[in-house]
Amino acid sequence: MGHARANGDRRVHHRVDLDGRAVVFQRGAHVGQYALENLSAGGAFISGERELRPGHLVHVLIDFAAGNPPMSMTGSIHRVREADNGVSLAIRFPVLSADQEDAIQDAVLRTLLRREEQAARLPLLVFEPRPRVRQEIEAEIRSFGLPVTSVESLDEAVRELEGEEVEYAGLVIHSATHDRASMEVVEFFARTESLQTIILPEPDGELNDMAKRLSTLPHVSVPRIWSRSELRRALRN
Structure with a gap:
């Protein structure tokens, strides 16, 4: 039995x-x-x-x-x-x-x-126009032992994601810095390519309207607040 x-x-x-x-x-x-x-x-x-x-x-x-x-x-x-x-x-x-x-x-x-x-060997792509914020996000990701590439413009981000030379494990963006056109491109890749995407919120956890809509997609993660521990949790997921 x-x-x-x-x-x-x-x-x-x-x-x-x-x-x-x-x-x-x-x-x-x-x-x-x-x-x-x-x-x-x-x-x-x-x-x-x-x-x-x-x-x-x-x-x-x-x-x-x-x-x-x-x-x-x-x-x-x-x-x-x-x-x-x-x-x-x-x-x-x-x-x-x-x-x-x-x-x-x-x-x-x-x-x-x-x-x-x-997956651990594939780099993450950080799309962030502000140099200081971009460097901060990149440094945090590297501190976890993960490879990362960063770009400052939408054209660069699209070129990297559509290129065949490098495959990316996911995309990291900040809610506050991206206009509607940028968020529509992010939504396109999240929906059609099943691209794992992390949207970092404001320090108080707020998201803009486009980011809120994207946060409902299955391949999109949004940390509760912008912190090292929350970023680590999102990367693990």
Whole structure:
């Protein structure tokens, strides 16, 4: 009873995107190769060209791009959905061994750690016209051990964000310094590029009207006040 309860608890996990491929077999015959979209102890989500019917049993060989050892599992097609240039298949794993569940958890953990390491190496872009404020923000970010690039004009900010030479982990701006045109550009990148954006408020925590609207977007963070500890919290998020 305790073992069954433990196994049930272990299977409750949010799915996490993974880089890799899934080779699918049905009744011993090769069906095709699919992109591995996400994976959990409860199942996998894959996308490819060939459609399969819900309820059919399949054997899945998962090959991770991150250096994790390949995994072999059996499951059933739970859901089929039309996707760009093909279909997406949700596969349910009815029974997994403890070793298989551990292997999935290890793969997810390694993926998360790898992404955190990659994000930590990407610089932040500070867009701030006032030299003193720009230097202060830049110094604070560097003090956390994070790389940072700063610009003073909207044209420079757009050029950096649209360029292909450098990928940025996010954008940091100050609410008080940006006109409507600048905030519209920031909104464009936050919405279309899912750019992580931090809007620093006034010392009393106030935001201008445009910044208030942007603060409701999912990829925008607003510290409660302009302080070192609040900036650190926003950067961690």
